[in-house]
Amino acid sequence: MAGIYVCGPTVYGDAHLGHARPGITYDVLVRLLIHLGYKVRYVRNITDVGHLENDSDEGEDKIAKKARIEQLEPMEIVQHYTIRYHEAMKMLNTLPPSIEPRASGHIPEQISLVSKILDAGYAYISNGSVYFDVESYNKKHPYGVLSGRTLENVISNSRVLDGADDKRSPFDFALWKKASPEHIMRWDSPWSNGFPGWHLECSAMSAKYLGDKFDIHGGGMDLLFPHHECELAQNTAARGEGGVRYWMHNNMITINGQKMGKSLGNFITLEELFTGSHKILERAYTPMSIRFFILQAHYRSTLDFSNEALIAAEKGYRKMMQASKDVSGLNAVPGELSDEIRALREAVYDALCDDLNTSVAIAHLFDAVRIVNQVKEGSNKISLQDKEVLNSLFKEIAEGVLGLADDQASGGNSKILSEVVELILEMRREAKAEKNFARSDEIRERLTSLGITIKDTKEGTEWTL
């Protein structure tokens, strides 16, 4: 079994375009592994406690703060934004994780992990809080391997923050925090009535559901330091080894070259993208064009948002989906698989299996699109074998692995609508037969203004919404 753990969102606000990137990236990874025959356990957490506004130890819990402002229970905030996150991820056609654990539901596991780290001698108790002792840990295990730092440069660059008096060193991080009187979310522990540190939940929950050693740990690049570095240190301190075979980090989505982020206030929520209700959006974009936009870049590269790029992605996506739809109706002649199609299939798999290079895989799929169109047009011929392979490339890879669903089909165009459109098109055909082109053009224009595009082909008139 392949075990994958991905850091999920802290649910105190709506999911934005940035959240779509790991959502989609790891979704494609999971789909690919399943397609290749692996049994996958995909764990993605919901952070609902312990994530402080800053690390000064005086920082307020993000969720508790939102709850205070909105005058709601913290768990109401959590529930509200968790549901909205699920909705957004579903619209992006991501598969739900196998397990979606919440930090607040794993307090005993976290307490026991703190005890283990204390027993191992890599943590100390100070005024009811427990801190990870980075310096003593570093004597046996290098701290900073994941992010390419050494303790020396961590030391020289750690800010001395106010209110960190309980810590021996500014770079030590909290495993358990004693709650201040006004703190809402709190639990009993051997050290104090308090709450777990943010980094702790992922160590505790990944071990619980995936074991002491699992295959892939994913997350955004911004979590590399300190979050994943601390996680790695906690794992190693508690069990003697890091426990993760491969770390995977998706890069950021930028806007005007700058990271899109909550703290920068330059983010666009997914809902705004889907509805076009944000001042920098020229119009609404479908979830699938956003998915395609993200997959056209490699997950480790930054990807810059712009209306132009999104519109280009949408057109490319539609072109591919049209070919995917057309392939089953193609004429094919009996015969063997051609070298061209065989090479094409191989190239697609090679790309996906080479560090999930969706960008190159899509480029090859566009070769398949061209072939489909040529055959449809009659300027190229394929064998039945070829057709079968092409069909599986679109259905199993483009739709199955890349998760590109046909959002037109789900767009609510009912049977009645299509019958009505057919009726109108029949009237247009009659007008054309009578060479009443003024009339036929008028019908076309009025359909266009309703959002229905039509095109005349040899086989008849096709239409899309």
Place this chain on the structure above:
RNA sequence: GGUACCCUGGCCGAGUGGUUAGGCAACGGUCUGCAAAACCGUGAACAGCAGUUCGAUUCUGCUGGGUACCUCCA
């Protein structure tokens, strides 16, 4: 300041020590009553300078520009 990364044609975006990435846009053609779509074809790029090399967009160094992390962020 420390660390890492990036700079590719009009735009987005892969990739490689010598061979067309791809998408969008543009241009020419085919098709069409016209349009759209589709198809065929075309052009266009590797920030600058120096070095290594038979050969560099790809390696090295420098310069310029930009980004991320170093406090929370996917």
